[in-house]
Amino acid sequence: MSTIHVSTTINGAPTDFVCEHDETLLDVLRNRIGLTGSKEGCSSGDCGACSVTVNGRLVCSCLVLGAEAQDAEVHTIEGMADGPTLHPLQKAFIEHAALQCGFCTPGILVAAEALLKEKPEPTDEEVRYWLAGNLCRCTGYDKIVRAVQAAAAEMRGV
Amino acid sequence: MRYVAATTAEEASALLAAETGLAKVLGGGTDILVQMRAGMVEPALLVDIKKIPGLREIKSEAGGFRIGAGVSGAELMRHSAFATTWPGALEGFNLIGSTQVQGRATMAGNLCNASPAGDAVPGLVAAGATVRIQGPKGQRDCPIEDVPVSPGKTSLAKGEFITSIFLPAKPARTGDAYLRFIPRTEMDIAVASAGVCLTFDASGTCTAARVALGAVAPTVIVAHDAAKTLIGTKVDAAALDALQAAATALARPISDKRGTADYRRETVGVLARRAAQIAKTRAGA
Numbered sequence A: 001m002s003t004i005h006v007s008t009t010i011n012g013a014p015t016d017f018v019c020e021h022d023e024t025l026l027d028v029l030r031n032r033i034g035l036t037g038s039k040e041g042c043s044s045g046d047c048g049a050c051s052v053t054v055n056g057r058l059v060c061s062c063l064v065l066g067a068e069a070q071d072a073e074v075h076t077i078e079g080m081a082d083g084p085t086l087h088p089l090q091k092a093f094i095e096h097a098a099l100q101c102g103f104c105t106p107g108i109l110v111a112a113e114a115l116l117k118e119k120p121e122p123t124d125e126e127v128r129y130w131l132a133g134n135l136c137r138c139t140g141y142d143k144i145v146r147a148v149q150a151a152a153a154e155m156r157g158v
Numbered sequence B: 001m002r003y004v005a006a007t008t009a010e011e012a013s014a015l016l017a018a019e020t021g022l023a024k025v026l027g028g029g030t031d032i033l034v035q036m037r038a039g040m041v042e043p044a045l046l047v048d049i050k051k052i053p054g055l056r057e058i059k060s061e062a063g064g065f066r067i068g069a070g071v072s073g074a075e076l077m078r079h080s081a082f083a084t085t086w087p088g089a090l091e092g093f094n095l096i097g098s099t100q101v102q103g104r105a106t107m108a109g110n111l112c113n114a115s116p117a118g119d120a121v122p123g124l125v126a127a128g129a130t131v132r133i134q135g136p137k138g139q140r141d142c143p144i145e146d147v148p149v150s151p152g153k154t155s156l157a158k159g160e161f162i163t164s165i166f167l168p169a170k171p172a173r174t175g176d177a178y179l180r181f182i183p184r185t186e187m188d189i190a191v192a193s194a195g196v197c198l199t200f201d202a203s204g205t206c207t208a209a210r211v212a213l214g215a216v217a218p219t220v221i222v223a224h225d226a227a228k229t230l231i232g233t234k235v236d237a238a239a240l241d242a243l244q245a246a247a248t249a250l251a252r253p254i255s256d257k258r259g260t261a262d263y264r265r266e267t268v269g270v271l272a273r274r275a276a277q278i279a280k281t282r283a284g285a
Helices: A025-032 A088-095 A105-118 A124-133 A142-156 B009-018 B032-037 B073-077 B080-085 B087-094 B107-113 B121-126 B224-228 B237-250 B261-283
Strands: A004-010 A013-019 A051-054 A057-060 A073-075 B002-005 B023-026 B045-048 B058-061 B064-068 B130-135 B138-143 B148-150 B161-167 B174-181 B192-200 B206-214
Touching: A013 A025, A025 A051, A051 A105, A057 A105, A057 B073, A088 A105, A088 A142, A105 A124, A105 A142, A124 A142, B009 B023, B009 B045, B009 B130, B009 B161, B023 B032, B064 B080, B073 B080, B073 B087, B080 B087, B087 B121, B087 B174, B087 B192, B087 B261, B107 B121, B107 B161, B121 B174, B121 B192, B121 B206, B174 B261, B192 B261, B206 B224, B206 B237, B206 B261, B224 B237, B237 B261
Parallel strands: A004 A073, B002 B045, B023 B045
Antiparallel strands: A004 A013, A051 A057, A051 A073, B058 B064, B064 B161, B130 B138, B130 B161, B174 B192, B192 B206
């Protein structure tokens, strides 16, 4: 079977790649583009470690085919920091020690960024529900929620 | 496997019909891609329907709403007119999966996955929704409840696929609701569920009722005998007692790791009762 040629935009940069018909966007990002920030945890949409946005919508990149990215705008963790300047969420996660092993962190940061774009002042409950599809086996989530709230406050200029 | 993004409904249908191996539709992919990964299905052809014009749109039609088969849960929940008109049909769909899954999952996909526990289905059945199907011979419409025929199987013929779901105009003083029971607070499969849609007259008497029971039979149950217990009543305690007993009697559940048959029968009656109370409140009756 021939491969598929896909033209897309990743973190604002026009990007072309070829992939197998059944290759996931996660595998394309990691193995063909070299963007290894998105992690493979469960490969079934349960853990959220592969979270990216496609056309602004938060999705698991393990449940998207690379071929579906044609003409789309894909945003990954690699596009979060502005050069050496960390995003407020990234800073807050470090300051609040909202990670231990770090495997879930890129997915949680991408998911939290999508939340704050839509809801700049979420309640703790809203943060927890929004991030329910991002599993962290280390922190117990409390520090993650606090870090998201701290970043939200900073981004609101509070 | 071959991936093709169809650009018209006719093209998608022709591709599905012509494939000699297993041909599947790719909507949100939250079921099919997981099943492929697990080796449960090995399609020879995957037809992506999301590039077909109109399939990602929510349109007003005849006082109701036509929801394209590619519309995700995240898109539908942000459509305020739909959300305020059919909250019950929406809340079942939005219970499915995480934020990420809602970013892709579709109502039509949940319906065609044909799980007895599909959370999007009872609310749509209660609302009297229909599906539009594109096939090699053209389009046809059919009621939601006629799509699933057994766990994992639908009534769609080869080459047929759903292009949209239609929720009709909602009559005055009508409310709908969906409830399910799961042993945890989030992201689980229904042990039992109930969708209820009630219409009242100006005096507060119920004039029309639809009750759908989920996860208590191989397919969703359209519980006509349960709905009848409410018609002509004020949906008071006595009527709700009758509804609960009828729903329990109509359930034909299995026992599995999520619950015994007896437990499901009991639970589905309670859920039908509570959903009817919510539907009544939403109807303003």
